[in-house]
Amino acid sequence: MGIVLKQSFKNTLILFLGFAIGAVNVLFLYTHFLQEDYFGLVTFLLSSANILLPLVALGMQHTIIKFFSSYKTKLDQDSFLTSTLLLPLLVIIPLGIVGVYFYESIATWLSSENILIKKYTFLIFIIAVFMGYFEVFYAWTKVQFKSVFGNFIKEIFARVCVTILLFSVYFNWLTNQQFIYAIVVVYGIRTLIMLVFALMVYKPSFHFKFPTNLKEIISFSIYILVAGSAAGILLEIDKFMIPQMEQIAQVAYYAVGIYIASVIAIPTRAMQQITTPIIAKGMNENRMDEISNLYKQSSINLLVVGGLFFLLINLNINELYQLIDKPQFNKGIWVVLIISFAKLMELALGTGNAILVNSKFYKLFFYISLAMALSVILLNHWLIAVMGINGAALATLIVVVIYGVIKIMFIKTKLNLQPFTIKTIKLILVIAILYIGFSYLNFNFNPLLTIILKSLIIALLYLIIIKKLKISNDISELLSKYLIRK
16 A cells, blocks of 8 residues: 555645644634624535536546546547536536526525625626536546655645635724625635646647546546435535524534534545545456455545544544634534434545446445435435434434445445454443443543543553554554654
């Protein structure tokens, strides 16, 4: 896993730095500098754009990764990449025309419970187009195994810009309304930077000639865009539906809880940047032994790191909300725990999604994703009405667990691959025992001091146990090299 570990490590550092900047933004700057309704509005606009993203990109970011390595000549590769720029326009242009024609109806529907949304509805489409082409250009660099810079622009650049904008609001250089438009500009600049870098990494000779396997590409893209849309719905529909049923400020409370829990998913996001093109290449070359090994290693490694984050977050959650010092945001504490369990399930799947998408069974991924999307919409509609934002979190957990099990069972049945070993059971027991044991530990110090002290004790004990039980060879080697030598 040389290139995987090397780039995953760099991507993890970038994601952590990005998360740290984002944490300052979400937990402190947004909550204190921006009005709660506008915080909820930003969350709603970005989530809605993320739902649209797979459609406006026509699934090209996944199509590039699956097919690029199958072309053996530069001419074929260049024709293919040219196509990935043009094909999304087949969706973007008609969708834009329809949006303009029916704008008033769409805006009125979206703002039925929160009139603030109506004025800014058109920004959803613009942000989605910027996001879509960013992912296309990012995929160009991924297939060249150059994922680090794109990850930096995606995770750090945008968040630093947001930090600057939030301080601009604080110093009255920008109004709350101007802040919303400035966010859109940031996403546009981010896309331009990614375009320039993609051309530096690999500059194709643009051939306006579609590849010979265009029918196969379009077929795959349609399946993947629907699957991607469904996946986007799973991730973002809660933040889209809450304003349709609750006051928009509730989205802000929910967003803080989701953001805190999302740190658990940092390892899988980092590893996916490099493992996905490797899985695609392995599938194209039928190297199933390598894929099986990567499947198992990714699952246990992600669970080890994610398990530590799960403990650090949920055993310090009360103190963390004390630091935020906004009592109304405490409504998200249960959201953190519920979503944390969902993230652990996603980590356990390892490279499972990449295996499904890049196998001959990719059409099944479409049906699974569609079923997940429909399920989470129905559950959200029911549970938000019953439990508010906690219901939205619970809906996500139920869907992630059920369909995660289905994916694991299918991959085992059809490809004879599975991610678990006896070490997985040992690891789950370690996490459970430490969580229960430390739940009763309370220092009653200053919240920040308590978080630091408790985190040091938990992390040290956890890592020692992981090394002693030899849960992960990769993690043990890193610990022996940098931290725990005995």
